[in-house]
Amino acid sequence: MTSTHNPGPVSGPSPAFPRYSRTAQALHWLTSLLVLAVLPLAWVATSLARDAAAKPVLFQFHKSVGLTILALVVARILWRTFNPPPPEVSEPAGLALIARVSHWLLYAVFLLMPVSGFLLSAFNGSTTQFFYLFPIPGFEKNEAIRNLFQSVHRAGQWAVYALVLLHIAGTAWHVAIRRDGVLDRMLPEQKPLIRG
Ligand code: HEM
Ligand code: HEM
Secondary structure (H helix, E strand, O other), rough: OOOOOOOOOHOOOOOOOOOOOHHHHHHHHHHHHHHHHHHHHHHHHHOOOOOHHHHHHHHHHHHHHHHHHHHHHHHHHHHHHOOOOOOOOOOOOOHHHHHHHHHHHHHHHHHHHHHHHHHHHHHOOEEEEEEEEEEEEOOOOOOHHHHHHHHHHHHHHHHHHHHHHHHHHHHHHHHHHHOOOHHHHOOOOOOOOOOO
């Protein structure tokens, strides 16, 4: 039996269904993948013994992935400025506001984390080996400033955990309960399963 009651985006190409542009989607999912990498790299690197051979290597990868996230987030914000996203989905006003605020907080925190990380490393006098391709030199060591950015970076991780969890829970709610195609807005258009 063919479904007649599902006008949703997965039922076929629908020019009336607005999506994020391919570029916005690619930048979003690439950032998400790198976030999945940057956190475990930090957790393992900080947990290893001071003299463990892998520790500095994991830190170089943590810092390199973190700086890549910074570049992607800046690119996303610039892209968004010139290519506005699709109109917000209709939902109760309070929830729409939470979604909007949490998106801007995600951008803010994913700027704050790499910037504070870089400054904490740089004021430690450390060089970042960007994926061991080229060095990004640090500054003259300044312990007071390093400690300040270390506190910001350490505290900031809690904002990352809270916002990412809220974001994924919100997506799960849209997918499983509201079934309003919000995730499809962040995915490429699907080919219809049945033609003709
Ligand atoms: C999205 C970006 C980033 C995230 C989410 C992130 C997250 C984290 C987390 C969760 C920790 C463990 C903190 C702890 O010990 O409690 C950490 C530590 C650290 N991160 Fe990042 N980081 C990011 C980017 C960077 C960048 C770009 C750099 C440097 C270029 C950096 C340098 C460091 C350093 C040096 C530490 C050890 C700090 C310490 O002594 O506690 N991070 N980061
Ligand atoms: C697997 C995890 C993730 C899922 C399932 C997911 C899902 C989504 C979906 C469905 C949207 C579209 C919302 C809408 O149409 O209104 C969206 C937007 C967004 N996501 Fe994610 N996301 C994930 C990870 C992340 C991460 C790690 C970040 C952090 C950088 C992030 C940042 C954003 C932002 C800022 C927007 C709003 C885009 C804009 O309008 O400018 N997402 N996400």
